[in-house]
Amino acid sequence: MTTRVRFAPSPTGLLHIGGARTALFNWLYARHTGGKFILRIEDTDAARNTQEAVDIIMRGFKWLGIDWDEGPEVGGPYAPYYQSQRGELYKKAVQTLMDKGLAYEHEGAIKFKLPKKKIVVPDLVIGNVEFDYTVENDLVIVRSDGSPVFHLVNVIDDLEMKITHVIRGEEHLSNTPKHLALFEALGATPPQYAHIPIILNSDGSKMSKRDERPEFARWASMQTYIDDGYAPEALRNYLCLLGWSPKDDREIVPIEEVIKLYDLPQIVRHNARFSEEKLHWINGRYLLEIITLERFVELGLPFLEKAGLVDASTDRTYITRVLAIVKEKVKLFGDLPAWTTAFFREEVTLDPEAVEKTLKKPNALERLAQLAAAYEALAEWTVPKLEETLKALSQTHGVKTGEYIHPARVACSGKSVGPSLYHMLEVLGKDRVLKRLRAVKLS
């Protein structure tokens, strides 16, 4: 039997990082088993749900590299995939329950008779969990305004869509006996359940977009990672490692490898805290050695455009050359403009601290003048020639190469830190370098 899993978000205006991880775990399981991953929109609250909110969710998944086999945009055999359009199905199910005498009207609402017994939830991650329902009150399944509640629609949709495995956050564990009872009442075999631990803030509190502490609230939303400039594959890698591990000490794991190794029983049972530091480290590794230059340019370009450093008319080859030399430095695409401004603007802004540290040292201006003169005579503007010339110059004057390198870096880039000087000079080009070496004046 083909595995069918689903993620059923409520469109609230943002994609929660915890939800994204739950979706990722579902997706991984579908891909691991060769099954289907279904996206279903739980837009029961018509007032606050908009198409824009649905788009935010879909955009987030596409960005993360999570594709769905059935759902909005792609359709599927169990359409529609919006709960707001499945009202008839729910009505029919409620009628069935009432006909069977398992549901009844009470003060305008419709209640489901929960069986008064012990209910065992067989969970693929946690194991069997027993709940005592002998004292439980009956469950409202249709509100007095006629709208069906979450528990009912969730069960009906999972049933109708032939979902085989429900992989969801652990916060749903206590609700599962109700769902099991509903399946039983409908005469259906329930899916298998797997409740996964949730992601907490670094201080152990619950991740919420409503957190009063902005530094915590921001990590709850997928948009933060997109805006900050994380590589999707890096975030995805990090998310995989929160509650799961390849068990062989690897931290950087290609997604194909995760798909191969991933399985439900191996999911860790306790909640995990989110660590910005580790995510940042993983992202740095991806930018440095995992993603290609082409991918780096693809992901970085929007950040350069947003900063107004490049536009459609900017020479693409030049952009690629610039990014090639800063690729090893950048940890986050949001930092890209800071690393590259000097390459895309005619005028350099000298960092005051860098000026203080290097350009104000005795002889610094003299060194710049000497270097400019030597470079002016260069016929061939290449890294080896630039290096050779600078070294020869420092030897002639009996000083360390740093005497030239440091002031030159500041004069040409405005900053005291950056990639290899010679590579920067090569990309900047002779005219600009000479101009900048000679433009430095101390006030």
Added chain:
RNA sequence: GGCCCUAUCAUCUAAUUGGUUAGGAUACUGCCCUCUCAAGGCAGGUGCACGGGUUCGAAUCCCGUUAGGGCUACCA
């Protein structure tokens, strides 16, 4: 309050499922490398929440305590 889940370094996790000097990674510290900053290499400290059992032997099994999280809605 009641019910449920969970518990290995500060954090994410591993331990062939009872026998290890409890491993790796992030972060931190020191050294090396180096044109700066990173990266990289090497080294280092930090942990089985606590208390009882079971057993020749427990991070691993059982019970309790404590702590964290969840559910307890005509929210999802």
